[in-house]
Amino acid sequence: MITDSRATPPPPLTAAVRNNAAWCDAVCRSHGVGGTVEGGVWASALRTPPLYPDAVTLSPAVTPDDVLPRIDLTSPGASVKDSFGTLDLSRAGFEVLFEARWIHRPATEPAPSRADGWEPVEGTGRLLAWEAAWSGDGESEGLFRPALLDDGAVFLAPAGTGPVTAGAIAYPGAGAIGVSNLFAADDDPDADAAWRSCLEATDRLWPGVPVVGYEHGDDLAAAIRQGFEPVGPLRVWLRTDG
Known part of the structure; x- marks a missing residue:
């Protein structure tokens, strides 16, 4: 854990x-x-x-x-x-x-249950695959480097060794878990499903810790539906x- x-x-x-x-x-x-x-x-x-x-x-x-x-x-x-x-x-x-x-999503908010749980990405090869999926064009430019895996960053993706189809970055610090770069690579317009998978993982990995980030537009609306509150x-x- x-x-x-x-x-x-x-x-x-x-x-x-x-x-x-x-x-x-x-x-x-x-x-x-x-x-x-x-x-x-x-x-x-x-x-x-x-x-x-x-x-x-x-x-x-x-x-x-x-x-x-x-x-x-x-x-x-x-x-x-x-x-x-x-x-x-x-x-x-x-x-x-x-x-x-x-x-900001308070730690008291119940975590959603998801059958298709997300897990931390391990290894350089899987990190490159994660970035390629996140980029939207199937290419990895090396923006997210392996050193981040040793610095507390957790790149979340569906469990297994198949193609990365969705994911997010979770970073602990300042008494919270910062979530960014949430995406679904299979053209799924339902951001709520990605948020539910992400939040199930953050609650499992960091139980009792609030989640923070920033969003706008439709992505902000989806986050609010999943228990986030706009704070500034x-x-x-x-x-x-x-």
Whole structure:
């Protein structure tokens, strides 16, 4: 069984933000890109891997002056996860890439029962197959590296050795389990089924620990149907000039 510290759990929004920042840091470190926390911001001075931000705010009091000097603005592609939706980075050449809501599922919510249980992915080969299925084009670009398996990340997929048809990433930290990259590769439009399989697995692997993440649109609606509560806004900014 995978365990996690549950001493004095933080408030839901704090748990969601800090868990996600820890996950971003883990992905960056697996690519040899280091990040540091200073002044309420996690940031990397080097460009981070695709789909991952150069900075994540950890406090609603953070200003652009706390963020921008700590990231690379000399080339296009800088991105900032504005965890509380409080920044205006438009004057620095950023545009809003998307907006979403942080979500939190209390540990007291009963876990759904599923016959097709998901299990942790083991080994480099299976991780590559997981990423290829998640990508949607059958290819793995090496975004999720094997070092993540040694850093607490759990890549969930249906049990067995057949093709990966669905999955999610679960990452323990900040008194919660962060779930991201939930997908179903068989064109199943029912996100609820994927959420039920995922939540059954997280409850089995980390019993009594809340689950956090962020979603928007139809995916947010599906998460709410599975017991999640929206706990705050977030905004991701992307700089296209530079």
